[in-house]
Amino acid sequence: MRLDVVTIFPEYLEPLNVSLVGKARTRGLLDVGVHDLRDWTHDRHNTVDDTPYGGGPGMVMKTEPWGEALDEVLADGYEAGAGAPALVVPTPSGRPFTQELAVELSSRPWLVFTPARYEGIDRRVIDEYATRMPVYEVSIGDYVLAGGEAAVLVITEAVARLLPGVLGNAESHRDDSFAPGAMANLLEGPVHTKPPVWRGRGIPEVLLSGHHGKIARWRRDEALRRTTAHRPDLIERTAPEAFDKKDREM
Numbered sequence: 001m002r003l004d005v006v007t008i009f010p011e012y013l014e015p016l017n018v019s020l021v022g023k024a025r026t027r028g029l030l031d032v033g034v035h036d037l038r039d040w041t042h043d044r045h046n047t048v049d050d051t052p053y054g055g056g057p058g059m060v061m062k063t064e065p066w067g068e069a070l071d072e073v074l075a076d077g078y079e080a081g082a083g084a085p086a087l088v089v090p091t092p093s094g095r096p097f098t099q100e101l102a103v104e105l106s107s108r109p110w111l112v113f114t115p116a117r118y119e120g121i122d123r124r125v126i127d128e129y130a131t132r133m134p135v136y137e138v139s140i141g142d143y144v145l146a147g148g149e150a151a152v153l154v155i156t157e158a159v160a161r162l163l164p165g166v167l168g169n170a171e172s173h174r175d176d177s178f179a180p181g182a183m184a185n186l187l188e189g190p191v192h193t194k195p196p197v198w199r200g201r202g203i204p205e206v207l208l209s210g211h212h213g214k215i216a217r218w219r220r221d222e223a224l225r226r227t228t229a230h231r232p233d234l235i236e237r238t239a240p241e242a243f244d245k246k247d248r249e250m
């Protein structure tokens with residue numbers, strides 16, 4: 001998969017060199033390009049913003065630098081054979097970022113991210129590229145960040161760990177909170193490792209039993225308890241058939 005990010009803070013994306021995403025890059029599973037939007041300005045002050053039409057507070061990111069930047073980044077990617085691009089526009093007014101959307105994005109060969117600062121990007125830029133490729137306007141939560149760069153890091157990490165070969169164990173995401181299947185709409189319950197006793201606190205007996213059926217049942221009960229406590233909305237929006245008889249006894 002190829003990822004490009006156009007930003008006025010390229011250094012903000014340095015975490016893409018580290019940990020899971022960094023390792024995926026060095027292993028050749030992910031090709032990442034970070035580009036400075038100001039490279040496509042032509043004035044002395046490298047201006048990327050201007051006052052909003054219609055008035056109001058804040059500044060709006062200008063069409064021209066974004067247009068030139070995206071044209072060049074897209075041309076380079078096409079030349080490198082990156083496949084069909086999709087634009088990912090982080091914005092608090094986008095559709096909610098979910099595990100389901102992460103799975104959808106992870107199936108695309110090439111994502112181009114346009115994190116904005118200020119009040120956002122002139123709408124015409126998004127409308128222009130939407131005539132040429134899918135555009136995902138995505139919000140990572142109901143709060144307003146100072147810019148979209150942190151959202152790019154969040155989306156990239158959620159997507160990269162789903163790419164084939166990135167996680168050591170393909171089953172690692174089977175039991176993830178929100179993973180499709182039996183755990184859909186359930187939050188993952190607690191986990192434990194050695195030592196067996198720490199500060200007088202032991203391990204739930206069932207986890208030491210070696211009884212896989214009982215362990216699976218315990219994990220599901222814990223997931224149901226946790227989801228009921230932290231996200232009752234997830235339980236409410238789940239079809240009743242998704243719960244078995246034992247679930248309902250909880």
Ligand code: ADE
Nearest residue numbers: 090091092139140145151
């Ligand atoms: N930019 C500012 N706030 C954001 C949010 N909540 N999600 C995505 N991009 C953003």
